[in-house]
Amino acid sequence: MSHRIHLAVALERAGWHPAAGRAAGVLPHDLVTPKPWVDQARALDRAGVVFATIEDALALTDRFEDADDPRPGRVRGRLDAVLLASALAPLTHRIGLVPTVTTTHTEPFHVATGIQTLDVASRGRAGVRLVVGGSPAERANFGRRDELDAEAGFREAGEVADVLGRLWDSWQDDAIIRDAATGRFVDADRIHNADFAGEFFSITGASIVPRSPQGRPVISVLAHESAPYRLAAEHADVVFVTPHGPAAATGILAELDGAAAELRRSAERLRVFADVVVLIDDAPGRAHDALARLDDLDGGAFRSDAAVVAGTPTEVADHIRALAATGVDGVRLRPARQPDDVFAIADRLAPLLRATRVLRDDDAATLRGRLGLPRPQSRYAVTPAEDPRTTPAREKVAP
Amino acid sequence: MSRSPRQIHLAAHFPGVNSTTVWTDPASGSQIDFAAFEYFARTAERGFFDYVFLAEGLRLREHKGRVHELDVLGRPNTLAVLAALSAVTDHVGLVGTLSTTFNEPYELARQLATLDHLSAGRAGWNAVTSSDAFHGANFRRGGFLAHADRYERAKEFAALSKKLWDSWDEGEALPRRIRHSGAQFDVDALFDVPRSPQGRPVIVQAGDSADGRDFGAEHAEVIFSLHQDFDAARVLYDDVKGRLAAWGRDEDSLKILPAATFVIGDTDAEARERSREIARQQVRPEQALTYLEQVWGRDLSGYDPDGPLPDVEPDTGSETARGWANRHKAVQARIASLRELSEAEGLSVRELVIRLTAKHTFVGTPEHIASEIDRYVQERATDGFTVVGHLTPHGLDEFATRVVPLLQERGSYRDSYDEGATLRDLLGLPAPARTLTPDAAAAR
Ligand SMILES: Cc1cc2nc3c(=O)[nH]c(=O)nc-3n(C[C@H](O)[C@H](O)[C@H](O)COP(=O)(O)O)c2cc1C
Numbered sequence: 096m097s098h099r100i101h102l103a104v105a106l107e108r109a110g111w112h113p114a115a116g117r118a119a120g121v122l123p124h125d126l127v128t129p130k131p132w133v134d135q136a137r138a139l140d141r142a143g144v145v146f147a148t149i150e151d152a153l154a155l156t157d158r159f160e161d162a163d164d165p166r167p168g169r170v171r172g173r174l175d176a177v178l179l180a181s182a183l184a185p186l187t188h189r190i191g192l193v194p195t196v197t198t199t200h201t202e203p204f205h206v207a208t209g210i211q212t213l214d215v216a217s218r219g220r221a222g223v224r225l226v227v228g229g230s231p232a233e234r235a236n237f238g239r240r241d242e243l244d245a246e247a248g249f250r251e252a253g254e255v256a257d258v259l260g261r262l263w264d265s266w267q268d269d270a271i272i273r274d275a276a277t278g279r280f281v282d283a284d285r286i287h288n289a290d291f292a293g294e295f296f297s298i299t300g301a302s303i304v305p306r307s308p309q310g311r312p313v314i315s316v317l318a319h320e321s322a323p324y325r326l327a328a329e330h331a332d333v334v335f336v337t338p339h340g341p342a343a344a345t346g347i348l349a350e351l352d353g354a355a356a357e358l359r360r361s362a363e364r365l366r367v368f369a370d371v372v373v374l375i376d377d378a379p380g381r382a383h384d385a386l387a388r389l390d391d392l393d394g395g396a397f398r399s400d401a402a403v404v405a406g407t408p409t410e411v412a413d414h415i416r417a418l419a420a421t422g423v424d425g426v427r428l429r430p431a432r433q434p435d436d437v438f439a440i441a442d443r444l445a446p447l448l449r450a451t452r453v454l455r456d457d458d459a460a461t462l463r464g465r466l467g468l469p470r471p472q473s474r475y476a477v478t479p480a481e482d483p484r485t486t487p488a489r490e491k492v493a494p
Numbered sequence: 495m496s497r498s499p500r501q502i503h504l505a506a507h508f509p510g511v512n513s514t515t516v517w518t519d520p521a522s523g524s525q526i527d528f529a530a531f532e533y534f535a536r537t538a539e540r541g542f543f544d545y546v547f548l549a550e551g552l553r554l555r556e557h558k559g560r561v562h563e564l565d566v567l568g569r570p571n572t573l574a575v576l577a578a579l580s581a582v583t584d585h586v587g588l589v590g591t592l593s594t595t596f597n598e599p600y601e602l603a604r605q606l607a608t609l610d611h612l613s614a615g616r617a618g619w620n621a622v623t624s625s626d627a628f629h630g631a632n633f634r635r636g637g638f639l640a641h642a643d644r645y646e647r648a649k650e651f652a653a654l655s656k657k658l659w660d661s662w663d664e665g666e667a668l669p670r671r672i673r674h675s676g677a678q679f680d681v682d683a684l685f686d687v688p689r690s691p692q693g694r695p696v697i698v699q700a701g702d703s704a705d706g707r708d709f710g711a712e713h714a715e716v717i718f719s720l721h722q723d724f725d726a727a728r729v730l731y732d733d734v735k736g737r738l739a740a741w742g743r744d745e746d747s748l749k750i751l752p753a754a755t756f757v758i759g760d761t762d763a764e765a766r767e768r769s770r771e772i773a774r775q776q777v778r779p780e781q782a783l784t785y786l787e788q789v790w791g792r793d794l795s796g797y798d799p800d801g802p803l804p805d806v807e808p809d810t811g812s813e814t815a816r817g818w819a820n821r822h823k824a825v826q827a828r829i830a831s832l833r834e835l836s837e838a839e840g841l842s843v844r845e846l847v848i849r850l851t852a853k854h855t856f857v858g859t860p861e862h863i864a865s866e867i868d869r870y871v872q873e874r875a876t877d878g879f880t881v882v883g884h885l886t887p888h889g890l891d892e893f894a895t896r897v898v899p900l901l902q903e904r905g906s907y908r909d910s911y912d913e914g915a916t917l918r919d920l921l922g923l924p925a926p927a928r929t930l931t932p933d934a935a936a937a938r
Binding site for chain 1: 511517518526527528532551552553554560561562563564565566567568569570571573574575577578580581582596597598600601604605608609611612631632633634662665666667668669679680681682683684685686687688689690778779780781
C-alpha cells in the first residue's frame with residue numbers, strides 16, 4: 096500500500112492567480128461578504144478536506160508589490176482571517192480552520208486568546224498560520240515600528256509561537272472547579288503566568304481563556320528556505336513547503352529532518368504539507384487554456400513560489416500521487432480561481448483521490464486528532480502521583 | 495392626543511468575569527462554551543434587543559498575590575466570539591468592549607469592519623481606555639499610559655479609525671490613502687477592508703470622568719453607564735446630552751443605556767424575597783470578606799462576615815487593586831463612608847457588601863418592571879437599559895418572556911425587527927457623517 100496523505104486547501108480572496116478576480120469580474124466588495132466563504136468552506140468540509148487555511152496580511156497591497164503604486168486590476172480587500180474563521184466555525188463540522196496571523200505588528204496576547212476562542216467555537220478545529228509581516232506597506236499602516244531584518248522577523252515569530260504555547264497551557268484542563276462548598280470557582284494553583292520575557296516583547300500573565308478543546312491549537316508556517324525551515328522545526332506542528340516536483344520534495348524533507356534533529360523540542364514529528372497551485376477543468380486541455388487567458392490578462396506568466404499544475408482532475412491527482420510518494424504528510428492546494436477551483440477540488444478531485452486510496456482516512460473530531468497529533472498535556476500538569484496536594488475529591492456543580 | 499411614546503432601547507450584557515453571576519446555581523452553564531453565547535444571543539433576539547454586549551478584561555484578577563478564585567473567571571476573546579455569533583444570529587447587534595490602549599488602530603479598525611461585514615451591519619465597539627501596569631504587562635507596549643494620556647490616545651484612535659473606515663467609497667476598487675501624524679500615531683495607510691454595511695460600527699463609551707464624557711460627546715453613539723438610580727441617571731443624561739451641541743450633534747444621536755439588573759416575582763413580596771435570596775447567593779461570606787480586603791488592602795480572613803466592620807487600619811502602601819476596575823479611590827474616605835453606612839443601618843459585613851454590590855435595579859412583578867423601564871425612558875432619565883441577568887446563559891429568559899411583551903403593549907418597544915436593519919437602524923441613530931471630503935484624506 097502506498098503512503099497516504101491529507102488534503103488541505105489554502106483560501107485566498109478570488110484565488111491565487113493575480114488575475115483571477117479580474118477574469119471573474121470580482122469586486123473588492125464581493126470578497127468581504129460572508130456568503131462565498133461559507134459556501135466554499137462547507138463544500139470543502141463535506142469533501143473531507145482536513146483543513147482550510149485563510150490568507151491574510153495587514154496591508155492592501157501584496158507582499159512584493161510597490162505600496163506607493165498599487166497595480167491596477169489586482170483584486171483588493173479582505174476580512175480579518177481570525178474573525179472570518181470564527182464565523183465559519185459554527186457553520187462547519189469537521190474541517191480544521193487555520194487563519195493566517197501576522198507576527199510583527201499584532202499583540203501576541205490577543206492572538207493567543209483569539210485562536211483559543213476559535214478552538215472553543217469550532218470544538219477543537221483551530222489552527223493558526225504564522226507569517227512575519229515586515230513589508231514596507233504593513234509597517235506604514237502601523238507606523239513607528241522599526242524595520243526588522245528578515246532574520247529578526249523570524250526570531251520574533253519564534254517568540255510569538257513560544258508564547259502562544261505558554262498562554263495556551265496557562266490554565267490546566269481542570270482549573271475550573273466550581274467548588275460550591277468553598278465558594279471557589281477556579282483553583283489558583285492550576286493557573287500559571289506565562290512569565291515570558293524575550294528579545295522583542297514580554298508577557299507576564301496567564302491567558303484570560305481557559306484551556307481550549309485541543310489544548311494547543313495547531314501551529315503552522317510556510318517555509319521556503321533555511322531560516323523559516325528552522326522556525327518550523329523548532330516551533331510548528333505543520334510546515335508548508337513549495338517543492339516544484341518530487342525530487343525537490345525529497346531534498347526539502349531531508350533539510351527539514353536535519354533542522355528538526357537539531358532544534359525540535361516537541362516529541363511529535365513535524366508534519367510536512369507540499370503546496371501546489373491548481374487550476375482544474377474536466378475537459379482535457381481546457382485548464383491550460385484558462386491559465387493562458389489569466390496570464391494574458393495579468394500581462395505575463397504567473398510565477399508562484401509553489402508549483403502550478405493546471406489539468407483535469409486525473410492529471411492533478413497524478414501530480415499529487417507523485418508528491419505523496421516522497422513521504423510528505425499532506426498536500427495543500429492553492430486554488431488558482433475561487434470559487435471555481437475550490438468546488439472542483441471538493442466535487443471532483445477529492446472524491447477521485449479518495450477512491451484511488453491516496454487520501455488518509457480518519458474519524459477524529461479535532462484537527463490534532465485528524466493529523467494524528469496527540470492532545471498535549473499542559474506543561475504545568477502534574478500526574479496524580481506527583482501531585483503534592485492532598486485535596487479530597489471535589490463536589491462539582493453540574494454545568 | 496396620541497403622540498407615540500419614546501422608544502425603549504435594550505442591550506443584553508453577557509456577564510463575563512464578575513462577582514454577581516450565581517455560578518453555584520444548578521441552572522448555571524458555561525461562561526466559555528460557544529453554546530452558552532449562542533443561547534444567550536438567540537434569547538436576546540427573541541426579546542428584540544438592540545444588541546448583545548461583552549465587557550473586556552485583559553488580565554486575570556488577582557487577590558493577595560494569587561489569581562482570584564471566588565468569582566467567575568475566564569472569558570473568550572471578544573472579537574472572535576462576536577464573529578462566531580454573527581453566523582448564528584440574524585438581527586441582534588454585536589458590541590464588544592475593546593481597549594484603545596492595547597490595540598493599534600489599523601488592526602482594530604479592520605477587525606471591527608470585518609465584524610460589520612460578517613454580521614451585515616451589526617457591529618459595535620465599546621471603546622475603553624482602562625489600563626494600568628498590571629494589564630499592560632500582557633502587552634508589547636506595557637503599562638505606559640497615564641490616565642490623562644489615555645483619552646488623548648483614545649481620541650486620536652477613534653479619529654484615525656474613522657478616517658480608515660471612510661477611506662473606501664462605495665463601489666470603488668481602491669481606497670484613498672490616509673496620512674495621519676499625531677502625538678500617538680504616525681501612519682501612512684491604505685486600508686484593506688472595503689466600506690462596511692454601516693460605514694462605521696456604532697461606537698459605545700463607558701468612562702465616567704469629565705474626559706470620558708467629553709470623549710463620549712465627541713465620538714460615542716451609546717453611553718453605557720452605571721447611574722441607574724432615577725435621579726442620578728437623569729443628571730448624567732442631561733450632562734452628557736448637554737455636551738453634544740459643542741460637537742454639532744443633537745440629542746437623538748447618542749443613546750444612554752445604564753446597566754440594570756432585575757428580579758421578577760408574581761407579586762411584589764415574592765420578588766423582594768427572591769431578590770434577597772439571589773443577593774445572598776451573589777455575596778457569599780467569603781466574597782464579602784474579599785470585598786473588604788480589596789478596600790483595606792490587607793488580610794481580613796480572621797473576621798466574621800456576619801459581624802461588624804473590622805476595626806483595623808488599611809494598608810495603602812502596596813498595590814492591591816490588581817485588575818479591579820473602579821476601586822482606586824481614596825481608601826480612607828471610602829472606609830469612612832462604609833463605616834457610616836453600616837453603623838447607621840446596623841449592617842454586618844455581608845449585609846453591607848450585599849447593599850453595595852447586589853442591589854437589584856428593578857424588583858417586582860413584570861408589570862412593575864415594565865412600567866418603571868418605560869417611566870425612565872419617557873421622562874428622559876435614559877434611552878433604555880443594558881440588562882444583566884444573574885445566571886449564564888439563561889439570565890435573559892424570564893425578561894424576554896415576561897417583561898418584553900408588556901413593553902410592547904405600551905407601544906414603546908418594537909415587536910419585530912425590520913428586515914436588513916443595521917445596529918444603527920435599531921438604535922435609531924443617524925447615518926455617520928463622513929469625515930473625509932475627497933481631498934481631506936491627505937490633510938494633516
Ligand atoms: C459602566 C462601565 C463599564 C466599563 N467596562 C469596562 C470594561 O469592560 N473593560 C475595561 O477595560 N474598562 C471598562 N470600563 C472602564 C472605562 O471604559 C474607562 O476606560 C475607565 O473607567 C477610565 O475612564 P474614566 O476615568 O473616564 O472612568 C468601564 C467603565 C464604566 C463606567
